[in-house]
Amino acid sequence: MLPKLKLAKYSLLVMFATLINAVALASPTIPAEIINFNYSLLGFEVKVADLELFAKQGQITKNLNFYLKRISPQQRKKLQQFLTQSYEVDPVLVYRYLRTSVGIKLFERIGNIIQIPHDINGFYGLRASVVQAAASAEGINFIDFLKSFPTDIKLNLPELIKLVEQVSDSEKDTAKFIASIQEQTLESKAIGKNSPDFSSDGQFTVTKQTREFYDHQRDRNLVSDLYLPQGTTSKISVIVVSNGLGAKRDRFKELAHHLASYGFAVVILDHPGSDRKREKAFRNWLYQENFDATEFIDRPLDISFILDELAQTQQVEFPQRLNLKQVGIFGYSLGGTTAMSLAGAQINFEQLEQDCAQPLNLLNISILYQCRALELPRETRSLKDERIKAAFLFVPFGKSLFGEAELAKIDIPTIWQVVDKDFLTSLLDEQIPAFNALTNRDRYLVISEKLPHANTTASKEQSSSQAETSRITKNYQNILSLVFFESYVAENADYPSYLSSEYIQSISQEPYNLHMLYDSQINNMNTKID
Structure with missing residues (x-):
């Protein structure tokens, strides 16, 4: 799974990087030299060479400093790490998926934001770059994506800003929603300590x-x-x-x-x-x-x-x-x-x-x-x-x-x-x-x-963190599915009491916190974000 970096939401350059990270990355062929930003009558540009110098050597040119001085040293460090972070992809799957109806529609939408000069949708440039980059033995990184793009890049800044705001609002609203659930289950932590260990296998072979x-x-x-x-x-x-x-x-x-x-x-x-x-x-x-x-x-x-x-x-x-x-x-x-x-x-x-x-x-x-x-x-x-x-x-x-x-x-x-x-x-x-x-x-x-x-599912290629999340996911599923199906399929009267926020809190493992709302709680709560 691709690593995620939490970057400054107020920096257009950083948010552009975040956008690309969420979409696709690529590796060297014919280099794009300039990233053009245009908003209304205003226009400015970032040179790919300046970004590469910063990414690989940490040097900040005068042109790039105009933008990077607006973010903190810690954010600059994260950006530098992101620019050189490599990602493994399956080249065959990348090529094939980008020719499905879903892949085409997805990249056409992204191409409305990442364009080529003269306001042309960047779909073909994006697809060509990603397909070529996927074959790299070193993996894919953001700098190589820029260098492989077949033309200069023009960002549709109004659309990008709209997406940035959407991402920011979504993060805030998600945090607000989770916090509202935590309030309902705040008093539940101590309950369920003596409950059976449903994560272990049962009595039958x-x-x-x-x-x-x-x-x-x-x-x-x-x-x-x-x-x-x-x-x-x-x-x-x-x-x-x-x-x-x-x-x-x-x-x-x-x-x-x-x-x-x-x-x-x-x-x-x-x-x-x-x-x-x-x-x-x-x-x-x-x-x-x-x-x-x-x-x-x-x-x-x-x-x-x-x-x-x-x-x-x-x-x-x-x-x-x-x-x-x-x-x-x-x-x-x-x-x-x-x-x-x-x-x-x-x-x-x-x-x-x-x-x-x-x-x-x-x-x-x-x-x-x-x-x-x-x-x-x-x-x-x-x-x-x-x-x-x-x-x-x-x-x-x-x-x-x-x-x-x-x-x-x-x-x-x-x-x-x-x-x-x-x-x-x-x-x-x-x-x-x-x-x-x-x-x-x-x-x-x-x-x-x-x-x-x-x-x-666990695999030999997983990192230790991925293996841990896989273990936690399966543990939660084993417990939740057992308690649920015992209650409503086997109709075992011993289990419905475990379908409660109290019990769920008792099996929750930080930082992978688990929360449950059930019918009476749902009816008393507005789960639509204001």
Whole structure:
């Protein structure tokens, strides 16, 4: 994950750097020599050579000093570090993503800010620079991005200032929102100290079966991992896990094992049009897009089909007797969107067309993925599955896809976990408005601070800090999902008391603070920022 630097919001030069950091970076070819800033009748410029001299040697020319003297020495040091910080990227994925409909729309929006001379959208310059830079063995940094840009750069300063103000306002409003939640849970710290350790595995040993289900009607081969508890004689509650875009079944294997050790049967499936296999095929030029728009329909149908198949075969294959009339679903990102469809929300094309016609909000990239649904036929189709009795949504998106009226149709217990800083699914622009549309009584909003949208699986390439955030994320998910599904799927009377801000505060680990609001608290609180 790219490192983030908190730079001075009042320096246009620094904010320009921050903007580029959030978008893409590149490496040397044909150098841009000048960055032009124009606002109304005023114009000024920064030489790329001056920035490079400052970045590599710390020297500040007279021209650059005019701007840098407006920020503190500490901020200058951070800027210098940023300018030379290298970032690893996958060159093939970069090239392929920038040719998807989402990548094109994203860079066209950015190109309206980072232009070439004569007020021309900088899309092609941006794309060329990033693609070329991605092949560098040394990684990508900001100075190399400037030097690789095929022409001089002209910044659309009014648009940049507008974005800077939007970022600044978002940071302030997010901090204000988190502070308001902290006020409600301030007195909860001491409660729950003697609670069971739900982060540890339960009493049952777990076995895993890999099974294939073939849907002849839709010509989809659904590979699934089924985690089963051993030694239980009672009926087994079932949890289905729907993954995010480009993911494989192993992403949530720890979660599946954890739930199964407490007596649940857990099914994790690969969705053929948006899983890891599709991602690899996309990388190998077999598809123009990294996922099919039809996945908004096919993913929920995949889950309903697997539940049907399990019901038909369980008499012979599962002597423990799966309870397939009381099923829970855990959905991550696009999987959360899948879960909302199964819970009763239908695509609202009118709302989607209206939102997709607006200028792209760079703080909520998920809208680009939601707009892919406009490729579908305009037909009303309910994908609700009555067997789904509870939904755990982890950083989902669907505010525009479903709209307020459709989200209000979700009538099952729902826990909605989000992170405080997420440019893919913005807390204030995407998550909170969508959550506020829910009207069901048993709904819970969980906010984790300083944890990423992704990075839920550990890998050898992770830094120690990334490994720590991955561990914390999984720990929170294991505990929250267990308590939630025990309460609303297994209907275990011992667990609902743990779905409280008091208990959540007791498991929270600084600085990755965890906060929960539940129905009565939500009704008494204005979660819309003034």
